[in-house]
Amino acid sequence: MPELPEVHTILNDLAxxxxxxxxxxxxxxxxxxLNEPSTDELxxxxxxxxxxxxxxxxxYLLLHLDSGQTLIFxxxxxxxxxxxxxxxxxxxxxxxxxxxxxSSQLCFADPRKFGHIWLVDDAASVVGKLGPDALDESVGxxxxxxxxSLRRGTRIKAVLLDQSVLAGIGNIYADEALFEARINAERxxxxxxxxxxxxxxxxxxxxxxxxxxNRGTTFSDYRDGFGRAGMNQQALAVFHRTGKPCPxxxxxxxRKSVAGRGTHYCPSCQPL
DNA sequence: CTATAAACCTGCTGGC
DNA sequence: TGCCAGCAGGTTTATA
Numbered sequence: 001m002p003e004l005p006e007v008h009t010i011l012n013d014l015a016x017x018x019x020x021x022x023x024x025x026x027x028x029x030x031x032x033x034l035n036e037p038s039t040d041e042l043x044x045x046x047x048x049x050x051x052x053x054x055x056x057x058x059x060y061l062l063l064h065l066d067s068g069q070t071l072i073f074x075x076x077x078x079x080x081x082x083x084x085x086x087x088x089x090x091x092x093x094x095x096x097x098x099x100x101x102x103s104s105q106l107c108f109a110d111p112r113k114f115g116h117i118w119l120v121d122d123a124a125s126v127v128g129k130l131g132p133d134a135l136d137e138s139v140g141x142x143x144x145x146x147x148x149s150l151r152r153g154t155r156i157k158a159v160l161l162d163q164s165v166l167a168g169i170g171n172i173y174a175d176e177a178l179f180e181a182r183i184n185a186e187r188x189x190x191x192x193x194x195x196x197x198x199x200x201x202x203x204x205x206x207x208x209x210x211x212x213x214n215r216g217t218t219f220s221d222y223r224d225g226f227g228r229a230g231m232n233q234q235a236l237a238v239f240h241r242t243g244k245p246c247p248x249x250x251x252x253x254x255r256k257s258v259a260g261r262g263t264h265y266c267p268s269c270q271p272l
Numbered sequence: 273c274t275a276t277a278a279a280c281c282t283g284c285t286g287g288c
Numbered sequence: 289t290g291c292c293a294g295c296a297g298g299t300t301t302a303t304a
Binding site for chain 1: 273281283
């Protein structure tokens with residue numbers, strides 16, 4: 001599940017390789033991905049346009065073009081966006097292949113087709129509703145406190161997953177941040193003490209930065225901008241570790257559904 | 273407002 | 289060993 005650290009890793013990989021290149025051709029290898037406009041239309045309008053700058057907003061990757069338009073990718077659950085090596089065989093799940101003027105190929109592959117590609121005149125039409133980026137250091141504990149007070153009756157896990165509050169946190173890093181901050185996922189957002197809010201803000205930054213340092217979390221699908229697996233799955237404390245010992249106290253990690261999401265936690269370190 | 277659920281999709285897991 | 293039902297999950301949309 002590509003979340004902020006995974007998309008950030010892809011951004012870091014692709015930005016130095018793509019900046020300044022011109023699209024030559026777009027081919028569709030597999031139907032079905034949710035493209036707006038269609039891949040056919042992308043194939044008609046992208047060639048000749050130059051990539052000026054790459055940007056990440058939450059889990060979205062933006063390619064700003066010299067036409068003033070923005071090509072935007074969201075990887076959904078199983079999406080990959082990577083540079084295909086020269087002799088590498090095509091990705092069996094490739095839904096769109098972007099050929100650039102240095103003959104490198106950018107492959108968008110997505111087995112479950114939850115991903116999206118947009119080409120828009122105004123990037124805000126896609127990312128305009130996002131809250132501040134979860135890595136934005138200008139968002140401190142007091143700003144987070146204000147956001148939580150607006151959603152004070154909602155469970156804290158649901159608030160963390162809400163991209164209009166903070167952008168970029170998904171199921172993996174929500175569970176990890178709540179563990180790091182020793183906060184139960186079912187707590188009402190408004191019930192957190194100022195100390196807990198400050199701890200949560202710190203924890204969010206810690207787990208996201210660690211995820212980036214480890215080049216993202218790969219359980220099965222995620223790959224970086226060169227098609228390689230990440231390493232952060234080895235650093236996770238609770239996510240996907242049901243029954244295994246809590247790294248802090250040794251208690252067996254539990255899993256339950258909170259806000260409609262599989263939620264992993266230490267029942268001893270994160271009491272309700 | 274809040275919350276839950278369904279829909280999208282398909283590889284994988286678990287049960288029989 | 290093999291088959292199949294059901295789960296997983298980001299986001300949007302619909303319904304309680």
